[in-house]
Amino acid sequence: MKRILFFLLALSAIMLITACSKNDDFDPDNQNSDEIQYDGNRKILVSYFSATGNTGRLAEQIIAATGADAFRIEAAEPYAANPYDDSDWIQNESYNNLRPGVAALLDNMEKYDVIFIGSPIWWHNPAMVVCTFLESYNLSGKIIVPFFTYGATTYLQQSLDKIYEVTPESLHLDTYSGSGSVEDWLRGIHIIE
Ligand SMILES: Cc1cc2nc3c(=O)[nH]c(=O)nc-3n(C[C@H](O)[C@H](O)[C@H](O)COP(=O)(O)O)c2cc1C
Numbered sequence: 001m002k003r004i005l006f007f008l009l010a011l012s013a014i015m016l017i018t019a020c021s022k023n024d025d026f027d028p029d030n031q032n033s034d035e036i037q038y039d040g041n042r043k044i045l046v047s048y049f050s051a052t053g054n055t056g057r058l059a060e061q062i063i064a065a066t067g068a069d070a071f072r073i074e075a076a077e078p079y080a081a082n083p084y085d086d087s088d089w090i091q092n093e094s095y096n097n098l099r100p101g102v103a104a105l106l107d108n109m110e111k112y113d114v115i116f117i118g119s120p121i122w123w124h125n126p127a128m129v130v131c132t133f134l135e136s137y138n139l140s141g142k143i144i145v146p147f148f149t150y151g152a153t154t155y156l157q158q159s160l161d162k163i164y165e166v167t168p169e170s171l172h173l174d175t176y177s178g179s180g181s182v183e184d185w186l187r188g189i190h191i192i193e
Helices: 002-025 054-066 083-095 128-135 153-166 182-188
Strands: 044-048 069-072 114-122 143-149
Touching (some): 054 069, 054 182
């Protein structure tokens, strides 16, 4: 009995260590960090998808600090008010790299120089509707700034990589790491002075 208990304890410890080390996947130095200088003439858009409000709240902070225009991305076929009720559907979209339709697109994307793109992490990726949105435009040469909210940073790097994948011709600035103020981050990437 003691042996079985010891075995189970050891197994739990190994599983815990594995889970913790997976959380270290995100390495800020592994981002596509293009360098820009501050330029007050840039036109900035904060586009985001948010199901339960967390990403929307982060978007509001960015808008307040930058004076950017806002665009809320919505899915053509809305998710349940509690998106966990649609977990299987969302998992299928993520795991199969699907492109759900967007309810509406922005007409005048060409006028923006900087495009913040925000999303919850949903099943290890950005909400796939965000990819549909980005792929609807020619974003060549635009400055893309991804930001996410999530339960754990486990899939932050994978989510960033997905944004890079769907905006291959764009410049990319560092994402918000979740520590420090939003203003400090924006100053650090030379979006505000
Ligand atoms: C279906 C579903 C899948 C999720 N998958 C992940 C995930 O893979 N990794 C993670 O860290 N958080 C995950 N979360 C948590 C959300 O990313 C987190 O709650 C986020 O802040 C929600 O943003 P929102 O309030 O803007 O919708 C998931 C949430 C839902 C509903």
